[in-house]
Amino acid sequence: MEALYATTTGLLAACGVYLTLRGRTFPVVVGLTLLSYAVNLFLFSMGGLAMHGNPAVVGAGSPAADPLPQALVLTAIVIGFAMTAFVVILAMRARGDLGSDHVNGNRLDDSKEKEDTK
Amino acid sequence: MLQHLIVLPIVLPLLVGAGLLLSRATSPTLRRTVSLVAQALMVAIAIALVVQAGDGTIRYYALGDWQPPFGIVLVLDRLSATMVLLSSLLGLLACLYATAGIDETGSNFHGLFLLQLMGINGAFLTGDLFNLFVFFEVLLIASYALLLHGGSKARTLSALHYVVLNLMGSAFFLIALGILYGVTGTLNMADMAVIVTTLDPGRAGLMEAGGLLLLVVFGLKAAMLPLYFWLPRAYAAASAPVAALFAIMTKVGIYSILRVYSLIFTDNAGALADLGRDWLWWAGLATLVVAMLGVLSARDLRTLVAYLVMVSVGTLLTALGMNTIEADSALLFYLIHSTLVTGGLFLLVDVVAGQRGKAGARIVRSRPLLQAGLLGGLFLIGTAAAAGLPPFSGAIGKALILASATPEQQIWLWPLLLLAGLCSLVACSRAGSSVFWRTSKAEPSGERIGVARGIATGGLISAALMLVIFAGPLANWTKATAEQLSNPAPYLESLLGKDAAPETAPPLKGDVS
Numbered sequence: 001m002e003a004l005y006a007t008t009t010g011l012l013a014a015c016g017v018y019l020t021l022r023g024r025t026f027p028v029v030v031g032l033t034l035l036s037y038a039v040n041l042f043l044f045s046m047g048g049l050a051m052h053g054n055p056a057v058v059g060a061g062s063p064a065a066d067p068l069p070q071a072l073v074l075t076a077i078v079i080g081f082a083m084t085a086f087v088v089i090l091a092m093r094a095r096g097d098l099g100s101d102h103v104n105g106n107r108l109d110d111s112k113e114k115e116d117t118k
Numbered sequence: 119m120l121q122h123l124i125v126l127p128i129v130l131p132l133l134v135g136a137g138l139l140l141s142r143a144t145s146p147t148l149r150r151t152v153s154l155v156a157q158a159l160m161v162a163i164a165i166a167l168v169v170q171a172g173d174g175t176i177r178y179y180a181l182g183d184w185q186p187p188f189g190i191v192l193v194l195d196r197l198s199a200t201m202v203l204l205s206s207l208l209g210l211l212a213c214l215y216a217t218a219g220i221d222e223t224g225s226n227f228h229g230l231f232l233l234q235l236m237g238i239n240g241a242f243l244t245g246d247l248f249n250l251f252v253f254f255e256v257l258l259i260a261s262y263a264l265l266l267h268g269g270s271k272a273r274t275l276s277a278l279h280y281v282v283l284n285l286m287g288s289a290f291f292l293i294a295l296g297i298l299y300g301v302t303g304t305l306n307m308a309d310m311a312v313i314v315t316t317l318d319p320g321r322a323g324l325m326e327a328g329g330l331l332l333l334v335v336f337g338l339k340a341a342m343l344p345l346y347f348w349l350p351r352a353y354a355a356a357s358a359p360v361a362a363l364f365a366i367m368t369k370v371g372i373y374s375i376l377r378v379y380s381l382i383f384t385d386n387a388g389a390l391a392d393l394g395r396d397w398l399w400w401a402g403l404a405t406l407v408v409a410m411l412g413v414l415s416a417r418d419l420r421t422l423v424a425y426l427v428m429v430s431v432g433t434l435l436t437a438l439g440m441n442t443i444e445a446d447s448a449l450l451f452y453l454i455h456s457t458l459v460t461g462g463l464f465l466l467v468d469v470v471a472g473q474r475g476k477a478g479a480r481i482v483r484s485r486p487l488l489q490a491g492l493l494g495g496l497f498l499i500g501t502a503a504a505a506g507l508p509p510f511s512g513a514i515g516k517a518l519i520l521a522s523a524t525p526e527q528q529i530w531l532w533p534l535l536l537l538a539g540l541c542s543l544v545a546c547s548r549a550g551s552s553v554f555w556r557t558s559k560a561e562p563s564g565e566r567i568g569v570a571r572g573i574a575t576g577g578l579i580s581a582a583l584m585l586v587i588f589a590g591p592l593a594n595w596t597k598a599t600a601e602q603l604s605n606p607a608p609y610l611e612s613l614l615g616k617d618a619a620p621e622t623a624p625p626l627k628g629d630v631s
Binding site for chain 2: 020025028032034038039040042043045046047048056068069071075076082083086087088091093094097098103105115
């Protein structure tokens, strides 16, 4: 369980960082989304991974998973959602304003374009 | 009523800001009045808070009456009261400047402006790390929209970089919080400060990783050397009142470093004592060097002021790295000075650019200004203060910082800080002489400064003189603030009760050394 969880989080983070470092806005946005998934998973695991626990009820007395990271993740998801929506709109606006979907607003000429696709 | 005062700098802009966002159809005059009245009220509240904090006790406000360490608390001490007053003053004057017309170049200026102030004030007041993250997000999302306000190619491009970088920053912030929560089991700063003193040495490494990751996030906000690339472009592209308000955004980063590191990673923290101070020292010096080059290379007045902000950030970071009461006190004095003066310079540059036709803010030969005497005088005072020349406030701030360095630190600090002042002086006098004196024969034209813009710009730049006149009381205040920061025991006691403060501190420190 732990190994699978850690691998998933790490893989998501690695893909997210790689995509965020790309030159075009679309991969950057996707990269940020993947990174926020990884962060949410990471945050979720911070109370410790407990399997087959009971719901956290005050006074129940049985072992339960730490509820605080769940609340934190919920907040982080909401904020991440809003930010993703904003950055998508901003990327589209940048495409319209700058006439290019490159993060620096550069127009890539054709030869460069071909090199990139190779 | 009085105990609810602490929450008002957050609730008031939230309610008024949300109301302004809802009522978009009302007349501009009404919106301006409501916004200005709300901000004047915030300044009054902030003054009341400073008076309250002046007696040296630490008050807290438990939201929803959930007591610490479980609930979220807002904490009022000298430092947070000072910062709230500073942000409210800057906000009021920047907003006054915007009412001269810039607020109507797009929609919802005042609502966003108030929400950004809410985020900034919240970040200054909160005593909970996750809540700090939430307020960072509030101030950031408002700043994204404000940066784009009015719209132009340069703004879109700089906003794209700014947003992507800050989203990465938020991701790192959450990772850091996750690590710190995983290690200590709490998010309350005071509680964390207590737990860290009795931390299992095996987990100290994780705690260190979390703490340093947090430093990266705050460094990004403060524009520390490798993380500053967003700043000059964003500040130069933003409209003047927004850039002026952004002058305090880098200081939010500085404040967060000061708060978190002086509370949690203190001498009591064993192996984690003074975590990151070396990094701050060297990164601050490096930031200073880069900012120096930036100031000299600026071809545009806005970029010039943006790099002056970076000079101040470098100075503040080095002072943070020194980590003594004297340095913290000097740092606070310099922080107040640099926030107000650079904010005023952003406004002034906008007025100047408005009277120069096509040349705008570029440092080139152009038509003479309509009000060359007045604007030139303000420019002289503002830039001389920013460069740290006597008799203005920058000189006192710099002298205090220089005086607080130990002999080993002086070797590095004195030449670099004085050289930074010299570079700022050279760049500003070159810029000033070509803008105000090297003029063509054309007829002066453009917009006069007017009453609202005059009060806003003059008010902020006059801080350069006021801070000198009231340097004595202010220096006493910052000294008291630094002393309060250096001794976290009363802070912990007032939040967590008498038995919480770590009396095990001296033996623990002994064990390590």
